[in-house]
Amino acid sequence: MAAAMPVALVVLLLLWPGGPVLAEAPRDSLREELVITPLPSGDVAATFQFRTRWDSELQREGVSHYRLFPKALGQLISKYSLRELHLSFTQGFWRTRYWGPPFLQAPSGAELWVWFQETVTDVDKSWKELSNILSGIFCASLNFIDSTNTVTPTASFKPLGLANDTDHYFLRYAVLPREVVCTENLTPWKKLLPCSSKAGLSVLLKADRLFHTSYHSQAVHIRPVCRNARCTSISWELRQTLSVVFDAFITGQGKKDWSLFRMFSRTLTEPCPLASESRVYVDITNYSQDNETLEVNPPPTTTYQDVILGTRRTYAVYDLLDTAMINNSRNLNLQLKWKKPPENGYIHYQPAQDRLQPHLLEMLIQLPANSVTKVSIQFERALLKWTEYTPDPNHGFYVSPSVLSALVPSVVAAKPVNWEESPLFNTLFPVSDGSSYFVRLYTEPLLVNLPTPDFSMPYNVICLTCTVVAVCYGSFYNLLTRTFHIEEPSTGGLAKRLANLIRRTRGVPPL
C-alpha cells in the first residue's frame, strides 16, 4: 500500500501538467464558416466569417504572447482601451428587393464605429489617433476621419457585445462614403487571419474574383463576449466577415450553374489546421420554387434547419475537418445546379437599325393564374439630324401601340359554326376548338417628348454676328480709311429759299 501510494502520486503528478491542457479548450480558438446563398434573382451570395475567440482579459494582464488573435489588433485594444470596434469597407449596395435581407449590411465606403471603455479621459483624442493607426493597418484613408464627419449617436449603435452600462459619451461613429475598396485593403485583412490565405476557407479569397462582383463588403468586428454559459468572465471575439454577391451575367455568363471554381477560381484543398471548426453551409431552402429544383453536388453529410431572419431555412452542411469530405487526394468543389423543366416559351427580337427598321419584339408567354404579369421594354432615344424634324417638333414623336393576341379560355364551350349561316359578328376570327376564344388587343400609343433643338438659333446667331461686325468692325474701318474734311454748309435748298421768301413778305429776319 505504501508502495502503491507513491506510485499513484507519481502517476498523478505526471498527468497533472497535461490535465488542464487536455480537458479545457485552448486559450484562443478559430472558427471559420462560409455560407453560400442562391438569391432569387439568379445571383449567388457568399459570406465568409472568421471568428477568433480569445479567453483573456486584456485590461488586467499585460499580454505579450499572441497566438491566433492578431497582435496588431490586440495592442490596439489595450492601448486605446477599446470596448468594441466595428470597421467595414464596402463597394456596391445590397439590393434587398432582388436579393432578400442580408446577414449584415454595411454602407458603401468605409464605416467605423467604436465604443471606448469608461476609463478613457479624452475620447476625441483617442478616436483621432485610433483612426490614424487603422488607416495604416488597412491601407485606407481613415485619417480623413475628424470632427467634421464624426458623430455620437444617442439612441442607436448600442454595443453588440457585453455591456454593463451604456453611456453614449464613449461612442463614436464615422463614415467615409468616398472610400474605395481594392486589393490593398484586402491584403492586410487577409494577413490578420491565422491561416492567412494558405489553408482552409481563406484560399478562396482571391482579389481578382472578389472584386468582380456586384457587392463586396469586408469588415472587422471586435467585441467582448461571454466566455461560458454562466457569463462570469469575458472573452474577446474578433470576427472578420466578407460578403460578396456574384452576378449571374458577369460571372456566370447568364447560366445559373454555380460552383466554387466558377465563383472563386479555386477549390478547397485542406482545412486550416489552426481552426477548431471549418464549415461550408449552402442554403437549400428554395429547393423547389418556380418549378426549379436545386441540386447540390457533392451531397451534404448533414443539414441544418433554423429560423434565420424571420423565416425557416434549411442549410446543407459540409464539414472540412471531416476527412471523408476533404483529404489529400480530394478537393471540395461544391456545385449548385438548377434543373428546370423545359420551357414552352418563345421570344423573337429584332433590334432596330437607325433609319432602316424599327424594333420588333415578339414573346409567347404563359400567364400564371391569379397573378399580374408586367412586360416592359427600355428604349433609347437617338438624336435626329436637323432636317429630319417635323415642322412641329414640340408635339413629340409617337411610338406605335403594342399588340396582344391571346387565347382566352371560355367559360362555356362554343360549338364550331358554319360561317354562312351565323351572324357576321361571330365569324371575325376562325375558331379551332371551342374551349377558348381568340382576341387581339392593343395598347395606347405612346407620345414621347424628345429634346427639341432651337431652330431659331442660326437666324439669331447670324443677326447678332452681323450686328457686332457691322458696329465694331465697321466703325473702325470708317475711322481708319475715311478722311474727314469740313464742308461749308450749303446756302440753302429750295425749301429754304421758299421759306425765306415768305419770311421777307412777313417782315421777319430770314433763316
Next chain:
Amino acid sequence: MAATYCLRLASTALAALLLLSFGSLAASQIEDQAEQFFRSGHTNNWAVLVCTSRFWFNYRHVANTLSVYRSVKRLGIPDSHIVLMLADDMACNPRNPKPATVFSHKNMELNVYGDDVEVDYRSYEVTVENFLRVLTGRIPPSTPRSKRLLSDDRSNILIYMTGHGGNGFLKFQDSEEITNIELADAFEQMWQKRRYNELLFIIDTCQGASMYERFYSPNIMALASSQVGEDSLSHQPDPAIGVHLMDRYTFYVLEFLEEINPASQTNMNDLFQVCPKSLCVSTPGHRTDLFQRDPKNVLITDFFGSVRKVEITTETISLQQYSEIMESSYKEDQMDEELIEPLKYAEQLPVAQIIHQKPKLKDWHPPGGFILGLWALIIMVFFKTYGIKHMKFIF
C-alpha cells in the same frame, strides 16, 4: 667564407624579395578589403514611389508606378520599407473591365497590381504637402508607421515619380504643382538631417530633366525620361481596356529590371543606356555630378534591391513549453469566477429607454473674454452717458 657570404646575401635577398611579394599581396588584399568597404556604404534600402495623376485616362501613370513597385519588391525591398503613393484607383475603377488588375503589356500579359499590394497614400492623400512631409520626416505624430519614411544616414533611397510635368514643375492631381526648387530644397533638408546615404531619383514625365536641374545636395543620382522641351510618350494602348497602358521609358526600364535578380552585378551605366532615342522618341537624361562614386561601380541592386545581413547559426534554441504559460493564468481565472456576478448583453433597441432619455446638457462654460469685454463696454458707455445716478435704481 666569401661563398657563404654570397650565399647569405643571396638568401637574404631572396628572403627580402619573398617578403616584399608577400607584403604586396597583403597590401593588395587590404586594398581589396578597403575597396569593398567603400563599395556600398548602405545598410538598408527604402523606396518612395509616387504617381501623381488622377482620372482613368492616366491609367499609364499608375501602371508605371506599380511596375517599379513590383520590381522593387521582387528584388527584396519589403513593404514596410516602401512608401507607395497612388493618386487614383485604377484597379477597382468602375471603368476597368478586369477589376483588381492593372496591366502593363497589351493583351493583358502582366498584371502589375498583383495580389499582395499595399498602397500607403491613396487618392486624396497624395498631395505635395504629404509628399514633402514624407521626404523630410516632418509628419504629425499620429501618422502610422507604414506611412513614414524611417530612413537613416545609411539608407539608400529610390524615389520614382511619374505624372504630367512641365519645365520645372510636376503636377499633382490636376490641382497643385511641385517645383524643382522645392524638390531640391527637400533633398537638402534630407541631407542636413542625415536621412539618406545615397539617393536615386527617377522621373518619367514630360520635360523630366528640368526636375533635377536644381539639385545641390551630395550623393544624388538622377534619371529622367526626357529633356527640357521634349515630351515623354506613352507606349501602347490596349483595345479592351481602352487607354494607354504604360509610358515608353518606364516600359523599357521594366523590361530591363525583369532581367535583374538580387545577385546580379549590373551597374548604373547599363540603366543609363535603357531606352535610346530610337525606342523612346524622347532623349532620356541623367545627372551624376553630385554622386561621389563612379556610376560603373554602382550596382542596380544598391537601389532597387535590398541589403539583407543574414547570419546563419547552427546553435539550437529551446523554447519555453506553451502549456506552462497557459496553466498559470488558467488558475487565476478559476479563483475569481465565483465572486463576479454574470454579465449581460445590451439591448439593441430599448424603445422605452430611448424615448425617456433626457438630452444631455452640454457642459456650461463661463462666457469667454470677448463676451465679457463687450458687455463691460456696453455698461460703461451707458453709465457714462446717463450718469451714475441711474445706479440707484438697480441697487
